[in-house]
Amino acid sequence: MKKLLSVAVIAALSSFSSVADESKQLFNQVGFADFPDGDNAYIISSHYFFAPQQHSGVWDDFGYLNTDTNIQATYLKYDDVKDLAVSGEWFATKEWFVLAGTEDIGHISDDAEIGFGYLFADKLKLSIRYQDRENANDQTMLKAEYNHQINENDYFGVTLDTESDFDTWTLSGRYFKKLSGDQFISLDVEHEKDYYFNDDYTSAVINYYMNRNLSVGLGSFDSDVGIKAKYFFNDKFHLGGSIIDFDGGEVYQLTFTAQY
Template sequence: MKKLLTVAVIAAISSFSSLADESKQLFNQVNIADFPKGDNAYYLSSHYFFAPQQHSGVWDDFGYLNTDTNIQAAYLNYDNVTDIAVSGEWFATKEWFVFGGTEDISHIRNDAEIGFGYLFADKLKLSIRYQDRKYGSDQTMLKAEYNHQINEHDYVGVTLDTESDFDTWTLSGRYFKKLSGDQFISLDIDHEKDYYFNEDYTSAVVNYYMNRNLSFGLGSYDSDLGIQAKYFFNDKFHLGGSIIDFDAGEVYQLSFTAQY
């Protein structure tokens, strides 16, 4: 759990034509990671929004808060173990929303969660959810997400996700800023406190967008160093890769994203 990372890979693109309208509703990603001792992980995900999402100035950032009805599905294969997860969020009104999800479908746990929340002025998103776990204790989770929009492009976002007893929690933040021309910078910081595993985990990653087609990143993952880069063919397709130098060995990741 401490060094669980989203993994990264691949693809062939036959056409890179771009439309004038760069808003997107469907986000697909294929990832692969090469871990020490020859272990590989494969991750596929698809996320659909029922309303167009407008990017913040770069082609992989669409704002901090999800404020539209959406549904997503993911598939993970690691060390010959597969996991399928499905979840959705439905806004009954502009403010009130409900959501539900399940993971490890038809496998070992069949864990599930349901919840509801309220969106205040498109800035503060509060929610509560109940997690039904086959192994381990059921728990109630609380989440608060806040976005401060500085101007058309720049913003600061903060999220606190915690158990109702506050023993285990995650605090994360994102700062996104336009520099000049097509240059942008982003900073992501996360801190996780896990009471059950007696662990604290902190990561910080900064990304510099040189232009609309290329970005470079440098990060610290609980004091382990990582570098990453993305190449954007256009507003629809981009390719990413990273190397993280963990104590147990280097982890190599590749990802391919197609969004429409």
């Protein structure tokens, strides 16, 4: 049934004809994941920017830093867990911004955060936020994001997100490069250190954009191998899928994105 649905979606979207729009403001996504224990996860998200976002040369990359006022809502259903999260950033000036977010809306275990930050020359974004958590200790988080724009298309970005005591942190980076014609390559790496669970996690994924309509990827997810692919029907719609071979079994994911 899932395969028939995928074929139907592809056939329907392939019939669309649209004039490519170089900028987008609204990003909607529907996702599905199938886990080896028989559980399924469903996710629906919508992300709106109050200013047009220009892509970097491919239809699913719009630069590394968010530098405009934006708001995002995400609904997740996994097994018996249902979660609705809302977050946003408001730029009071070109440099100063405030941020806020909440999770588990409507439940007794509501979590929330609030903070502020400063953007230096559209390159360095620093922020501090306080997290009020119902089922864990409250904490203060520090975040630094840096983007080095090499040329019109190529860039390198790095992010450090850490507790104020630096016991738990995540360091991630992205390298994006234009090859020739409509061919691009991207590399995403991440390392996460969790003090409370005594856990370290490392992932690295490389994506090759063969042309404007197709990309393929290969990654290592804490020593587990995964493959992924995206098909772009046009600048507005794309379908993505991935298979990750974890020790406990294979996880299948399918996502559909509509952006305007």
